[in-house]
Amino acid sequence: xxxxxxxxxxxxxxxxxxxxxxxxxxxxxxxxxxxxxxxxxxxxxxxxxxxxxxxxxxxxxxxxxxxxxxxxxxxxxxxxxxxxxxxxxxxxxxxxxxxxxxxxxxxxxxxxxxxxxxxxxxxxxxxxxxxxxxxxxxxxxxxxxxxxxxxxxxxxxxxxxxxxxxxxxxxxxxxxxxxxxxxxxxxxxxxxxxxxxxxxxxxxxxxxxxxxxxxxxxxxxxxxxxxxxxxxxxxxxxxxxxxxxxxxxxxxxxxxxxxxxxxxxxxxxxxxxxxxxxxxxxxxxxxxxxxxxxxxxxxxxxxxxxxxxxxxxxxx
Numbered sequence: 011x012x013x014x015x016x017x018x019x020x021x022x023x024x025x026x027x028x029x030x031x032x033x034x035x036x037x038x039x040x041x042x043x044x045x046x047x048x049x050x051x052x053x054x055x056x057x058x059x060x061x062x063x064x065x066x067x068x069x070x071x072x073x074x075x076x077x078x079x080x081x082x083x084x085x086x087x088x089x090x091x092x093x094x095x096x097x098x099x100x101x102x103x104x105x106x107x108x109x110x111x112x113x114x115x116x117x118x119x120x121x122x123x124x125x126x127x128x129x130x131x132x133x134x135x136x137x138x139x140x141x142x143x144x145x146x147x148x149x150x151x152x153x154x155x156x157x158x159x160x161x162x163x164x165x166x167x168x169x170x171x172x173x174x175x176x177x178x179x180x181x182x183x184x185x186x187x188x189x190x191x192x193x194x195x196x197x198x199x200x201x202x203x204x205x206x207x208x209x210x211x212x213x214x215x216x217x218x219x220x221x222x223x224x225x226x227x228x229x230x231x232x233x234x235x236x237x238x239x240x241x242x243x244x245x246x247x248x249x250x251x252x253x254x255x256x257x258x259x260x261x262x263x264x265x266x267x268x269x270x271x272x273x274x275x276x277x278x279x280x281x282x283x284x285x286x287x288x289x290x291x292x293x294x295x296x297x298x299x300x301x302x303x304x305x306x307x308x309x310x311x312x313x314x315x316x317x318x319x320x321x322x323x324x325x326x
Contacts (some may be wrong), residue, residue, distance in 0.1 A: 023103035
């Protein structure tokens with residue numbers, strides 16, 4: 011069996027602070043553990059590395075000049091050539107993360123992902139290159155906003171990150187060197203402890219995500235929401251799927267997501283694209299809609315409904 015090689019992946023656009031952070035990391039004596047380290051640089055900005063200041067020994071710096079070089083054959087060759095035991099990656103902000111994952115040799119294992127952003131340009135990037143911003147936030151464990159200023163509204167930055175994922179820590183690093191962790195609370199936009207959990211049309215995406223991430227908290231509870239029906243031969247008799255089209259990142263990734271609903275004969279006929287309001291108790295059980303165990307809604311009420319103003323549900 012091949013020995014696992016830990017990968018530390020640093021994401022962000024050009025001049026976002028990746029190089030500075032990696033330089034400081036390699037200057038830290040605590041990072042020296044004798045492992046042969048590959049510094050894989052996928053873009054080069056104005057700031058350059060100063061290897062003479064590294065306290066980590068045996069660092070091989072390899073620069074990829076184009077995305078074509080990011081392939082499994084090339085990375086396997088580099089791994090073998092330098093007998094790599096640890097990998098630090100400064101990733102190109104314009105390359106999608108999936109390309110890196112597809113190019114990783116089998117022995118490479120992700121240990122940490124951090125995303126860096128220049129606070130002075132981040133909101134503009136998000137407005138104009140949402141897909142690339144989403145791509146760098148979706149799997150990260152920490153987001154660092156560099157060059158943050160006192161007059162900036164943290165909530166604007168916070169909601170963009172949380173619209174992608176509730177997992178990462180968020181850090182604001184001010185121009186003067188002061189650092190603050192984000193402590194903004196993220197209450198759900200609905201009351202999970204109410205006798206009936208009421209899901210407003212604008213909050214369906216948040217409900218769907220929280221059910222996926224925290225399903226055990228909903229078992230035995232009653233929920234009410236509006237959704238669009240889907241009926242097909244793949245849905246077992248006596249059931250429908252009720253959900254919404256959800257846009258996670260951009261128009262290209264809009265997908266229909268829904269829950270298996272046991273109708274209990276409450277409606278005579280339902281067609282795909284019919285809008286219904288359901289009141290149902292949530293159970294976890296096997297259903298062929300999921301091909302595994304998943305949330306099944308035992309309908310107590312099923313009523314025809316008007317389509318919501320915004321047909322596509324979003325997180326922001």
